[in-house]
Amino acid sequence: MYNFNFMNRITLALAALVIVSIFYSCQSNALEGQLTGVQRDQDWNGINPFGMSYVPSGTFMMGQSDQDINNTLTQQNRSVSVQGFYMDNTEITNSEYRQFTDWVRDSIALTQLDQFIEDENGNTTLDWDYPIDWDGGSEDAEALEDMYYQGDDVLFGKKEMDPSKLRYNYQKYDMKLASGDRLTRAKSRSEFIEEREIEISPDKLCWVADFSYSYNEPMARQYFDHPAFDDYPVVGVTWHQADAFCAWRTIYWNMNALGEGEQEIENFRLPTEQEWEYASRGGLNGAPYPWGGPYIRNRQGCLLANFKPGRGNYPEDGGYYTVKVGSYHPNDYGLYDMAGNVAEWTSTAYFEEGYRFNHDMNSEIGYKLGPQPDEDITLTRVAIRGGSWKDIGYYLQTGARHWEYSDTSKSYIGFRCALTFLGRSMSDFSN
8 A cells, every 4th residue: 555644754854855955055155255264174172191181271379388588589479370281190200201212212223224114195204013123133133233232332241222322303493583583584494493313311320420429229220121110200311301202202192193184282391390380289379388288297197298308218208219100199280299209300491580580471481402412502500390209398399499400310300291282271161
């Protein structure tokens, strides 16, 4: 039997589709010649970087949170506003930094083995799918012999990678210099691009060099390479090596993002000194410590960070040297070890009276780089923050400042990365 109701429904559905098609066609024609903007293939929905916490935009009083007579005249408190950004939950670990050194090692090996692939546009890139054979006796291993210690440098006949061979090349675009003079606008951009080549292996001997008349050789031999210390903060890295790590992390992210059809992100970088202090406070404006204060012990008498208690009772806080990242409670932004464990590099050049002429918006005293670390111009002192396992309790304070030379590596200085948030501040959505 013929079903008229069924046919009627089909006819009505087809008619509706025709009407909708005509409507959108008319709308499209109506927008011709109008200002509609460039339509992108994909929307920007933001990112949530693994291992990072969001620090919302805000304003805080930068400077001491307790009486500090010695530094009062040069570190006067002032109100500073900070744009929202992401920050690593913990300091960069040995395992994470080894991902960087392994990537550089493999890229050098692939280059020496001439393992490249060419795309349809004629662009060549390293063939990261090529299995490098590091074992002795193979053709690959023989071709890569020069990456290891040779001759009299070999110790006990052990085959070890020569750290001086691990050098990373990257570029820095000096926007400050490019924007400083209107006459420079007519210059080629290449005049403001610096090519940098950095030896990236941590300085293992810093454990011995930092402490005279002290036996720390086991840490020098084992700290960076042994699996027992994988989740401990990397140390022995200069400011330049930390900067190179940030550049590599950006490139590494973007290589994978572009391969998946996603957009590039803003650069990973070291936090400014003001960002670091703001993040350390965890929203507790005026608090002397990341956990609030005013004490460095809780009600049970347990120490709240890894530092040098009293006159040198190093093991009292649970760690003799460094401890695993995240061993103590985080602050209210979800950031661990913002006091103690290792002090941390910032991106800010250190001036005693820098607070006097800093801008009150995203304060920063830029660091002027030269083509190589030994050619840096004037500003060789970099601000470090947070105190370390070998520092007294004073340096745990959120407002305490110190510095180190940019080309110096220490067994008590590490770092973490920051990433500027793009778009509207996420704190707005809570209102």
